[in-house]
Amino acid sequence: MKESWRWYGPLDKILLGEIAQTGATGIVTALHEVPYGEVWQRETIASRKADIEAAGFDWVVVESLPIHERIKRNEGDLSGLFANYRQSMANLAAEGIYTICYNFMPLLDWTRTDLAAPVARGGSCLRFSAPKMAALELFMLGRDAARNDYLPEVITEAERWFQASSDDERAVLMNSVMAGLPGAYERYDADGLKTALKLYEGIDRTALRGHMQRFLEEVVPAAEELGMRFCVHPDDPPRDILGLPRIVSDADDIGWLLEAVDSPANGLTLCAGSLGANPKNDVPAIARRFASRIHFAHLRNVKKDADGSFEEAAHLTGDTDMVDLVAALLQEEQRRRDAGDSAWEIPFRPDHGHELLDDASRNTHPGYPLVGRMRGLAELRGVIAGLSYAGTAAS
Structure with missing residues (x-):
């Protein structure tokens, strides 16, 4: 598995040189400064990629190429927005960046109180x-x-x-x-x-599914032509909030969207924390069911309360069996290697993390501290090493 790290580019308080000391080798980032709906210019992509490579990393995943709210609402003439989106995809592919993580959450991204x-x-x-x-x-x-x-x-x-x-x-x-x-x-x-x-009044779960299917029908064929992989991020939290429907919250939702446009290019970001906040989700089982369509993984853990509340746990101590989940991902990597798949490696990043030691003084993006994520990465690295050794010894 490819150890990666989310970096917010020039907006980030954590520098690439500091990230290098965590041991991660891949960077997950985006052009966060570009307004939604505008084309990501190839020159800007190339410049950001050059900065990343100069620091000794690969830009392994775009997280994310955001979807304009008008697309989510299916509002008006969307031809220009879809054309811009496909052009951004083409510009990324031209620079050798082929994996795009995105979400279809209306209005808000991840939500915490x-x-x-x-x-x-x-x-x-x-x-x-x-x-x-x-x-x-x-x-x-x-x-x-x-x-x-x-x-x-x-x-x-x-x-x-x-x-x-x-x-x-x-x-x-x-x-x-x-x-x-x-x-x-x-x-x-x-x-x-x-x-x-x-602006979202009248848009229920069925309508939003239709809007998402239209989006996929517009972009997945382009992804296939470009050799790109799309991977949807589950809803966070995995429940309706503010009266807005959430449609990527459990295994049934994932099954629907992968079948809506049935292509290897239409895949999943396996986010253990987002899925883990839904009491009915068995995250390792979901990983095994959809293993062949997982193009990226967010590894974090949550601890749930009976009233629907939850909080970020340490990576190995929450409600999800992280060792079993990592084992499922390693098994899928082995299956891909055995099949001769050149894209066998699954990039992952330690998602979120506790603020520890001097993290609070850095004023980083909420949920993205340096020390807390480094602790998570070290713990996950140990799990991967132990499972890999056990597999080698068993063979």
């Missing part, structure tokens, strides 16, 4: 609190329909938190929910979020 929840032995983690999210939906946004989305006891706790909270605490909650948006774009306040949500 707390960016620095304390962990038992020091440090902090990302957390999704169902009561806080319910408080935002019901009492800050006035979305009364959200009462159908939460347990009664969660709503009771949400109202208690809201009544006790200050304006500053509510602002921190809104900022935390907005923090998952990538790049350097303006975040929403409560009024702005209400306005943005209105």
Whole structure:
């Protein structure tokens, strides 16, 4: 497996020279400064790639080439946006970059309510609190329909938190929910979020699936011609929020989208944390079921609560059996090698991570600390080495 690291380019507080000291050899990044819908120019791609290679890395995955919200809403004449997207793909392929991770989450990317929840032995983690999210939906946004989305006891706790909270605490909650948006774009306040949500009125799960299928039909044939691999990132959290449908949350969803445009170029980013936050998901089983279509992996872990809350756990100590999951990925790599597949290696990155030691002083992108991810990478490297040795010894 290819050890990789997410880097936010010039926006990142962590330098490539520091990443080199983690032992990772691949970089996962994007042109976060380019507005959604515009073409990624080949010259800009080449320049970013040259910086990465000069530091001793390969640019192994684009994460992500974002999808304009109008495409997700299937709004108006989309021919120009699709043409721009395909041109960006062609420009990436011309520079030797062939794997694109993307998501189809409406409006928001990953969503958390707390960016620095304390962990038992020091440090902090990302957390999704169902009561806080319910408080935002019901009492800050006035979305009364959200009462159908939460347990009664969660709503009771949400109202208690809201009544006790200050304006500053509510602002921190809104900022935390907005923090998952990538790049350097303006975040929403409560009024702005209400306005943005209105644009999705009437778009239910069935409609959004249709919009996603249209997107795939527009780009997967181009990916096939270019020799590229698309890999969808599951929803995070894997549940509807803010009244917005989420359609990549479990094995059934994944099966649907891979069959909607049935091509090896239409694949999966196996995100252990996103899938692991859904209590019904058996993540190693999902990995084995869809192994041949996994083009990229995010390895992290979560610990779930009964009320729908969850938080980022250490990479080896959450609810998902990480050793079994890594074993599934190594088995798939071996199958590809045996079949003579030149693209047998699965790039992975240690996703998220606890803020440890001096991480908090760096003010990095939430969830992407240096020390915490380096700890995760070291633990995963040990698992991979142990499983690989055991396999060699057994043979």
